Amino acid sequence: MALFNKVLAQIGIGAATVDAKLFKAQLTAGEKVEGIVEVYGGNTDQKIDCIYLRLYTTYVREVDDKKVKENFVLNNFKINDPFTIQPGEKKEIPFSFNLPVDTPVTMGNTRVWVTTGLDIKNAIDPRDVDYVEVLPNPIIHEAINAMVDIGFRLRQVECEEAPHRLRRRLPFMQEFEFVPTTGPFYGKLDEVELTFLPDGQDRFEVFMEVDRRARGLSGLFAEALEMDESMVRFYVTDQDIPKLQQMFRDAIQRYS
Known part of the structure; x- marks a missing residue:
């Protein structure tokens, strides 16, 4: 059964999950983003190589006279060393980083969000998305x-x-x-x-x-x-x- 659970976890069934919680979702560029990442063990033990945070936004560029929307990584962070999560275990890992001073304001069509993921070898990496409201300075x-x-x-x-x-x-x-x-x-x-x-x-x-x-x-x-x-x-x-x-x-x- 343990081997079967590992096989299922590799395709995302019964695998570890991740949930980031921001202490504050309204910030101005340059402010510190703080929160915790909660990791929940699945049906089998899994080695987590790292937890990463990526800060995204979008912009528009022209390709062959057409406007195309592109995702862009404003910054990325690694917040832990490798560890193993046991079945049913919960870990809380705090994080903080400064919102880059050139982060765009979330007005009009502009969106900014944080993607949190688990880097798991030979398995689907679970991800979580949290939007940030960036206020004008x-x-x-x-x-x-x-x-x-x-x-x-x-x-x-x-x-x-x-x-x-x-x-x-x-x-x-x-x-x-x-x-x-x-x-x-x-x-x-x-x-x-x-x-x-x-x-x-x-x-x-x-x-x-x-x-x-x-x-x-x-x-x-x-x-x-x-x-x-x-x-x-x-x-x-x-x-x-x-x-x-x-x-x-x-x-x-x-x-x-």
Whole structure:
């Protein structure tokens, strides 16, 4: 019977299972993720080579003029040495890791999750998935408020493949797309896109793309050639939060 149970466990029947429990599921990038992993023994003893955690998100890239969604591992961790789990046994293993500072905010279509798995030789690796809500840090939070106060509405948030010249650690950038609904830029601009890239401690490089609305024949030609877009780059820190609205207004005014 023991041999039969081992054979079943190799194909996932009656095998060990895993369940991760996060102490806190709402965090901002850079915060510490803490929790425990519970491992439950199955119908036979099994050697667990390691317990691993992988932090995932998704982004969109173009392949043959089609948008394709890709899963991407933001970080991965091994949290234990090899051990053997006995039938019916329960083990609890604590873990902690810092959420990378470039973890995207879970707004719009963006999702972030932790996959917990057991690495078991010659057997199916059990896995568990836990979603994390990544909140905007103070700079991004206030930037969104500043754009709304200027007269824009946040239309879309999405992680898209980044041009090679702008890539950092990640192959994508999270874009916050705003459209003017009131105020001085209504009727003048199609949209404004903001991207925030970490640059040291409490400092972000901001990419602002201003998309002007086509006006007249020359404007239509410019739009067709994508010459109606202007890219602005500048840096912001926590100290700049009180003046973000004026910084954004001046930058948009300059290129609208």
